[in-house]
Amino acid sequence: MTTTEETRAPIGFGRMHRKEDARFVRGRGLYVDDVNLTGMLHGAVLRSPHAHARIVSLDTSAAEAHPKVKAVITGATLEGLNLAWMPTLSGDVQAVLATDKVRFQGQEVAFVVADDRYAARDALELIDVDYEVLPPVVDATRALAEDAPVIRDDLDGKRDNHIFDWEAGDAARTDEVFARADVVSAQDILYPRVHPAPMETCGAVADMDPVTGKLTVWTTTQAPHAHRTLYALVAGLPEHKIRVISPDIGGGFGNKVGIYPGYVCAVVGSIVTGKPVKWVEDRSENLMSTSFARDYHMHGEIAATREGRILGVRVRVLADHGAFNGTAQPTKFPAGFFSVFTGSYDLEAAHCAVTGVYTNKAPGGVAYACSFRITEAVYLVERLVDVLAYDLGIDPAELRMRNLLRPEQFPYLSKTGWEYDSGDYPKALAMAMDLAGYPDLRAEQERRRRTGEGPLTGIGVSFFTEAVGAGPRKHMDILGLGMADGAELRVHPTGKAVLRLSCQSQGQGHETTFAQIVAEELGIPPDDVEVVHGDTDQTPFGLGTYGSRSTPVSGGATAVVARRVRERAKLVASAMLEVSPDDLEWEKGRWFVQGDPDAGKTIAEIALAAHSDLELPEGVEGHLDATCVYNPPNLTYPFGAYICVVDVDPDTGQVRVRTFVAVDDCGVRINPMIVEGQVHGGLAEGVGMALMQVMAFDEDGNHLGGSFMDYLVPTSMECPSWELGQTVTPSPHHPIGAKGIGESATVGSPAAVVNAVLDALKPYGVRHADMPLTPAAVWRALQNRPIRPDLAIT
Amino acid sequence: MEITVTVNEQPYTRDVEPRLLLVHFLRDELRLTGTHWGCDTSNCGACVVWLDEVPVKSCTVLAVMADGHRVRTVEGLAGPDGLDPVQQGFTECHGLQCGFCTPGMMLTARWLIDHNPDPSEADIREAISGQLCRCTGYDNIVKSVRWAAEHDTAEAAAPRQASVGSEEVSA
Numbered sequence: 001m002t003t004t005e006e007t008r009a010p011i012g013f014g015r016m017h018r019k020e021d022a023r024f025v026r027g028r029g030l031y032v033d034d035v036n037l038t039g040m041l042h043g044a045v046l047r048s049p050h051a052h053a054r055i056v057s058l059d060t061s062a063a064e065a066h067p068k069v070k071a072v073i074t075g076a077t078l079e080g081l082n083l084a085w086m087p088t089l090s091g092d093v094q095a096v097l098a099t100d101k102v103r104f105q106g107q108e109v110a111f112v113v114a115d116d117r118y119a120a121r122d123a124l125e126l127i128d129v130d131y132e133v134l135p136p137v138v139d140a141t142r143a144l145a146e147d148a149p150v151i152r153d154d155l156d157g158k159r160d161n162h163i164f165d166w167e168a169g170d171a172a173r174t175d176e177v178f179a180r181a182d183v184v185s186a187q188d189i190l191y192p193r194v195h196p197a198p199m200e201t202c203g204a205v206a207d208m209d210p211v212t213g214k215l216t217v218w219t220t221t222q223a224p225h226a227h228r229t230l231y232a233l234v235a236g237l238p239e240h241k242i243r244v245i246s247p248d249i250g251g252g253f254g255n256k257v258g259i260y261p262g263y264v265c266a267v268v269g270s271i272v273t274g275k276p277v278k279w280v281e282d283r284s285e286n287l288m289s290t291s292f293a294r295d296y297h298m299h300g301e302i303a304a305t306r307e308g309r310i311l312g313v314r315v316r317v318l319a320d321h322g323a324f325n326g327t328a329q330p331t332k333f334p335a336g337f338f339s340v341f342t343g344s345y346d347l348e349a350a351h352c353a354v355t356g357v358y359t360n361k362a363p364g365g366v367a368y369a370c371s372f373r374i375t376e377a378v379y380l381v382e383r384l385v386d387v388l389a390y391d392l393g394i395d396p397a398e399l400r401m402r403n404l405l406r407p408e409q410f411p412y413l414s415k416t417g418w419e420y421d422s423g424d425y426p427k428a429l430a431m432a433m434d435l436a437g438y439p440d441l442r443a444e445q446e447r448r449r450r451t452g453e454g455p456l457t458g459i460g461v462s463f464f465t466e467a468v469g470a471g472p473r474k475h476m477d478i479l480g481l482g483m484a485d486g487a488e489l490r491v492h493p494t495g496k497a498v499l500r501l502s503c504q505s506q507g508q509g510h511e512t513t514f515a516q517i518v519a520e521e522l523g524i525p526p527d528d529v530e531v532v533h534g535d536t537d538q539t540p541f542g543l544g545t546y547g548s549r550s551t552p553v554s555g556g557a558t559a560v561v562a563r564r565v566r567e568r569a570k571l572v573a574s575a576m577l578e579v580s581p582d583d584l585e586w587e588k589g590r591w592f593v594q595g596d597p598d599a600g601k602t603i604a605e606i607a608l609a610a611h612s613d614l615e616l617p618e619g620v621e622g623h624l625d626a627t628c629v630y631n632p633p634n635l636t637y638p639f640g641a642y643i644c645v646v647d648v649d650p651d652t653g654q655v656r657v658r659t660f661v662a663v664d665d666c667g668v669r670i671n672p673m674i675v676e677g678q679v680h681g682g683l684a685e686g687v688g689m690a691l692m693q694v695m696a697f698d699e700d701g702n703h704l705g706g707s708f709m710d711y712l713v714p715t716s717m718e719c720p721s722w723e724l725g726q727t728v729t730p731s732p733h734h735p736i737g738a739k740g741i742g743e744s745a746t747v748g749s750p751a752a753v754v755n756a757v758l759d760a761l762k763p764y765g766v767r768h769a770d771m772p773l774t775p776a777a778v779w780r781a782l783q784n785r786p787i788r789p790d791l792a793i794t
Numbered sequence: 795m796e797i798t799v800t801v802n803e804q805p806y807t808r809d810v811e812p813r814l815l816l817v818h819f820l821r822d823e824l825r826l827t828g829t830h831w832g833c834d835t836s837n838c839g840a841c842v843v844w845l846d847e848v849p850v851k852s853c854t855v856l857a858v859m860a861d862g863h864r865v866r867t868v869e870g871l872a873g874p875d876g877l878d879p880v881q882q883g884f885t886e887c888h889g890l891q892c893g894f895c896t897p898g899m900m901l902t903a904r905w906l907i908d909h910n911p912d913p914s915e916a917d918i919r920e921a922i923s924g925q926l927c928r929c930t931g932y933d934n935i936v937k938s939v940r941w942a943a944e945h946d947t948a949e950a951a952a953p954r955q956a957s958v959g960s961e962e963v964s965a
Contacts, residue, residue, distance in 0.1 A: 017885050024893030025881040027828015027868030031894065034827035117818070118811065199832045199840055199894040199928050250830070250894030251928045283833040507892025507929045677888045677934060684931035708837035708926070716919040716932040 009527055011588060012520030015673045018512045019527070020505075029248040033280045035205045035218045041070055043269050043279035044120035045262055046110040046127050047289065048102035051138070051360040051701020052149065053131035055098060055109070062126035063112055068119035071272045072127070073111040073265060075099035083268065085154075086234045089258055089478055090334070092163075092325035093154075094363060096261040102131070103151055103323035104362050105703050106288030111265035113277055136360035136701035137161060139791060140297055140320035143357035151323055151358045161358040163325050168339035169351035169416045177312040177349040181303035185388045190770040191376045192790045193295040193320065193361070193695040195287050195705070196368035197713055198506070200250020202290055203280030206266040210274050216243045219263055222252045223544025225502055226481060228536045230259050233479075235267060246534040252506030253685075253746075254367030257328040257546050258291055284706045291328070291364030292695060295320035295790070296338075296376045302384040308394045310345050310403045315380060317354040319365070325356065326363035328546070329372045330476035330483065336366050336373030337467050339416040343381035344425050344465045344639060345403045350415045360701045369685060369746035371468050371547050382462040382751035383768065386758065390767050395442070396755065397433055397461045397643075401426060404463065411732070418467055420637045421739075422729045423665070429463055431725050432641035432663040441645060449763055455647035455656075456763075460756025462642045464748035467635040468740035469552020470543075478543065482631070485549075486540025487557035489565050490625040493611040495524060495604025499561075501533045502542020503554040508742060509674045510550060514558050516670050517736065521562030522569075522603050523589025540627065548638075548740030551670070552731075557630035559735035564626035569606045571620045576601050576609050581617075636731045636739035640664040642752040648760040653778035655691055655757055657718065662749070663725035667739035672726075675741050680722050682745025688714040689746075690753035694772045698792045797861035801826065802870030810857050816850075817841040819857035820867060828868035828897050832926070839925025842898030843867045849905050851924075868897035871904065879942040880904050889938030891929035898925055903939040907946055913939065 009016045023029055060072040075097040078084040085093040098109050110127050114120035135149045142148055143161040152158045178184055204219040215237055221227045224244040232239035249256060262279045269277035281290070297318040303311045319335065321327060329336045335354040342350045366372055385403075389396040404425040405412055412420040438459070445457040473482030488500040499518055503510065515529035532538050542554065566586065573591035574581040577599055584591045592600025601609070610616075610624040643661045648654070662679055669675045692712040695705040705711035730737025750771065757773045758766060761781055769781035770789050780787045798807045801824060808823050820826045820843065831853055832840035841852040844866035845859075852865075871878045880903045883889065890896040899922055906913055906921040913921070918939045919932070927935060 018888070020893070021885045021890060024890055024896055025868075025877065025884050025900065026872065027826075027897045029828075029893045031827075031830070033821075033831070036822075036825065117822075118813070197928065199838065199892065199926065200830070201832070249892060250832075251892040253928065283835070283838075507890075507894075509891065673888050677891055677930060680931035680933050681891065681929045682931075685928070707835045708833045709835045713926055713928065715923045715926060716936065717923045719932045721915070721936070722931060722933050 009525055011523055011525060013516055013670050016512065016526065016671060018509045019515065020509060020511045031200055031248050031250050032203045032205060032218050032220050037205065037207060037276040040276040040278055041113050041115060041273055042117040042120045043111055043113050043266055043277050044124055045108050045265065045285065046124045047285065048098065048105060048107040048109055050102055050131055050133055051105045051136035052103060052134040052151065054101050054134060056130040056132050058110065059128040060110060063123040066119065066123045066126060068115040069112060069123045071113040071269060073097065073268055073272065078268065081268065083235060083264065086259065086264060088324055088326035088363065089328040090325045094324035094326055096264045100154060104360050105701055106285065106362060108261040111269060113269040113273055138360060138697050138699060138701050140295065140318055140357055140359055143359050151360060163321055163356035163358060164334050165353065165355050166334045167351065167353040170349055171351045174312050174314050174349040174351040178303045178314060181311050182306040183304050183391060184301055185384065185391045186301040187384060187387045187768050189298045189300055189380055189383050189768065190790065191294040191296045191298065191379055192771055193292050194368060194689055194693045195292050195695055195711065196253035196255040197287060197711065198251030198253055198255050201281045201283060201286040202256060202260055202262065204263040204266040205276060205278045206270040207276035208270040214241045214243065215267065216245065217267060218245045218247060220249055220256045221246045222256045222504055222506060222546050224504055224534055224536050225541045226478060226543055227259060229481060231267065234264065243537045246504045249504065249506040253369045254293065254546055255291055256506065257367065258326060260290055283708060287711055288703045288706045289362050291367040292322065292362055293364065293368035293370055294376060295365065298380050300380050300384045302388050304388055308392055308399050308402055310347055312347055312349040313342060313381060313384060315341060315352045317352065319354055319356040320359050320361065321356050321365050322359060322361040322363040324363035327365035329366045330470055330478060332475065333372065337371060338373040338377045340374050340418055340465065340467050341377035341381050342414050342416055343378060344405060344463045346405050346409065347415055361697065369682060369743040371466050371743045371747055374466055375747045378464040378747050379751050382755065386755045387767060397429065397438060400461060400463050401429055404429065419634055420465060421634060421731050421733060423637065423639050424727060424729050425463065425639060428639065428663045428665055428727050429641040431727060432643050432661050435663065435723055435725050436643040436659065436661040438643065455649050456760040458646045458648060458756040458760025460644040460752045460754065460759055462748055462751035462755060465637055465639045466548065466740065466744055466747055467637055468548035468743065469632050469636045470547055470549055471632050473631050481543060483543045484629050484631040485542030485553045485557050486627065486629045487554060487561040488540050488627045489518065489561045491565060491603065491607045493608050495528065495607045497524065497529045499529055499531050499558060500539045501531060501554050502540050503545040503550045504534045505545065508550060508678065513670050513674055517555060517558045518562045521559055522566060524603050548742040551738050552636045552734060552740045553630055553632050555738055556632060556735050557628050560630055561626045561628040564628065565624055568624055568626065569603060571617050572606045572610045573601045575614055575616050576606065633733045636667065636734055638664065638666040638739040638741060638744050640744055640748050642748050644752040644756040646756040646760055648757060648778060650782060653775035653782065655773060655778060657687055657720045657753065659723060660720050661723045661725065662745060663727065664741065664744055665727040665729050666741040666744065667729060667731045667734065668737040669728065670738060676724055678741045679724060679745045682743060683722050683749050684714050684719050685746040686749025687718055687753055690750045690771050690773060691718065692772050692774065694789050696790050696792050704792055795858060797858055799860045800864045802866060812856065812858050814857045816852040816855040816857045816860055820852060826867050826869050830894050830897060832894065837926065839898045840895050842901050842925060844901060844905065849902050868900060871900060878904060879945045882945065883938040883942035887934050887937040887941050889930065889935045895925060895927040899927065899935055903942060906939065907943050911943060911946060913943055
């Protein structure tokens with residue numbers, strides 16, 4: 001690649017190198033574990049070895065006697081502070097440190113604060129816990145059995161493991177549609193428990209200043225402002241005395257949305273010792289105790305005419321939420337946005353019923369680039385469409401093409417109540433088929449099937465519609481905090497600007513993208529715009545970065561705040577030019593007098609004047625700045641068409657992803673390079689989930705994916721070179737027509753890979769097998785003896 | 795015990811516990827935090843540094859094993875004339891997002907190009923196969939390394955521009 005016009009910094013949208021790379025390629029990022037404060041102590045968490053056990057006794061005396069130990073904190077210590085339990089993001093409570101029972105393997109039991117990280121770990125070995133082991137609930141499908149052990153006996157009157165029932169759509173109408181359908185295809189589909197596993201694990205450095213009473217927490221958070229409010233609520237600390245700093249974050253993917261017990265322990269550790277306390281979990285702790293994703297046991301049905309006209313979808317879900325209901329999602333959506341499961345199709349009716357249950361596993365559920373459970377929804381409907389194609393003997397791409405929403409149907413109100421903003425679905429699918437050479441692929445497959453030459457070829461198609469960018473506030477909140485985000489923009493006298501944002505980057509390149517939005521709106525170079533984020537003392541309030549909401553929400557805020565600055569600039573320019581504002585016209589970077597283009601003032605000139613002794617028009621305050629709280633009118637609905645081609649070795653079950661074509665439409669692309677990078681990453685995640693990643697448990701509730709030796713994420717060897725395409729259908733309600741992109745590929749790609757593998761296995765009469773399609777799983781599917789990937793119970 | 799390790803051509807003498815891992819020696823003792831730690835099992839490669847001339851996972855090397863040896867970290871990748879072509883390549887080709895795996899990836903890439911100045915895509919994929927990235931899907935990392943290889947000889951001879959922001963980097 002050579003440096004061309006394209007790769008230089010554009011005044012506005014376009015490809016440009018990332019501003020943040022300069023520090024990262026020099027090893028000068030600042031991640032939480034890089035924070036080093038004077039006198040800082042180190043914390044470590046003692047965790048339960050059992051999935052379900054009563055704590056009979058806990059003896060910390062030997063640990064306390066360790067010469068380097070400064071404090072040992074237990075559930076009893078926290079009970080004295082009324083901190084043993086904390087609220088979860090779903091209105092449940094979660095033990096910070098266990099007091100009565102442990103409810104999953106890896107649950108937090110005690111916290112040691114010591115001089116260094118090695119001593120803290122040593123002291124964990126000196127804590128003596130006597131457990132009375134209880135039978136665990138491991139299989140979600142057994143959680144509601146009469147004889148199932150009750151996990152949450154801490155809750156008043158709780159006698160079962162039921163959390164909630166929730167439904168969406170019209171059950172009666174759906175049943176009616178199903179009754180008159182020619183064909184109903186049904187399938188049990190498991191989206192197994194997986195983990196986002198960002199490269200950087202979770203951690204915090206807490207520093208309570210005993211003199212000022214100010215608490216500073218450097219922490220791995222995707223939502224620093226929400227965390228600050230939660231710390232205030234959990235610990236009873238005054239919110240204005242809390243500063244949450246989310247420095248450089250080594251990947252989030254939803255893993256860093258919630259507050260974990262370790263963070264609270266670090267805060268308590270700092271309060272108790274009067275020193276800063278660092279706690280950074282290790283990889284096993286990350287995989288075993290922090291927010292998992294999915295674990296949806298689905299029974300889906302799809303109704304259609306004989307000709308392949310899809311009429312309806314009906315689904316029942318058993319949702320395994322683990323030991324505490326700690327999913328992170330808008331309050332009114334206990335199953336997240338799962339009800340987008342009607343997907344990209346023009347149906348007559350749809351209905352879903354979701355039941356959430358407790359099991360003896362880690363809490364979480366909404367994490368991992370899922371757009372609040374749209375991963376599960378898209379996977380379900382895209383598998384069902386393929387199952388229907390299998391049953392009807394129709395090509396899966398053709399079946400989709402026949403049923404996709406048409407461009408003239410937008411804005412489209414879905415049968416479960418979502419208003420899709422814009423789209424041209426057939427165009428995207430046609431482009432993907434064209435890029436993949438679909439007819440040739442089918443011909444090659446046919447030839448191989450006929451001759452038996454080479455590996456089995458599979459071609460998998462998926463089409464997804466996402467719903468990202470939560471709020472609006474009216475419909476969406478987390479613990480009562482409305483989902484809106486703030487932005488502040490100040491143009492300094494020399495024309496250089498500072499943009500302050502409530503959202504937080506975990507690698508998405510916000511410092512570049514958001515500078516480009518300001519550049520586009522004000523016509524100043526993006527290098528002249530400094531983006532400040534991730535520090536609650538320096539940025540306006542907002543709900544943060546997850547669910548692909550930064551561009552839809554904070555991007556909207558940035559455009560609006562820049563336009564406000566531009567309007568202020570117009571008034572200042574009118575004073576400078578001594579003309580009426582009505583006589584001024586905007587071109588990128590300057591206001592000029594209509595009919596006299598030479599009489600104009602640039603933003604930099606206007607900025608200086610705005611700070612000068614120039615007499616400004618009545619009602620115009622000096623300076624050049626603005627603020628905005630952006631309350632999105634609707635979600636944005638990115639979409640895409642994916643085609644995956646795999647080769648499967650029938651003798652070993654080994655799957656190789658040969659090619660992957662992804663056509664994404666996320667509306668207007670601010671920095672196409674960054675957008676493509678987001679897609680690449682999500683595609684790899686999809687390959688990982690489809691073929692490798694799963695957190696299985698044995699019958700005692702032992703976590704069998706507690707390290708990267710057991711929880712396999714894709715390497716460079718499993719990933720192909722991605723082939724991308726794009727269509728651009730702007731969002732009609734977003735200030736710059738952009739939609740979210742961060743999670744599209746993670747949402748859309750697993751179905752494409754799974755559909756491809758199952759397409760390869762079609763001659764063997766295999767209609768469905770659950771992820772991950774490891775060699776063992778493929779082998780068993782070929783034998784028509786499918787395995788349940790989430791359990792290792794014989 | 796007392797050890798002397800030459801890191802990025804500067805000798806450091808420290809008294810350390812025999813069990814101290816090299817990654818923690820670099821990060822906690824020397825405050826060279828560009829080397830990251832990502833797993834306990836030598837799977838992720840966020841901690842890759844050079845021990846003498848070979849990339850190693852510094853989470854599975856004891857600091858005392860580096861006594862009397864040379865270590866090269868990301869902080870020692872840039873030369874006096876500016877960034878290494880590998881660092882430029884990662885910027886040019888968007889080979890990083892969160893930046894956590896990047897130092898380890900770049901050190902492996904530097905080693906690969908030193909030993910194979912014209913690596914194929916397969917060579918590059920194999921070289922980095924012991925290292926994980928959760929953001930990029932690897933494609934742009936492969937392209938970054940390829941870019942570095944293509945610009946290595948010329949770049950190494952000529953002074954390099956230090957700036958890799960959004961400004962023009964090099965042609």
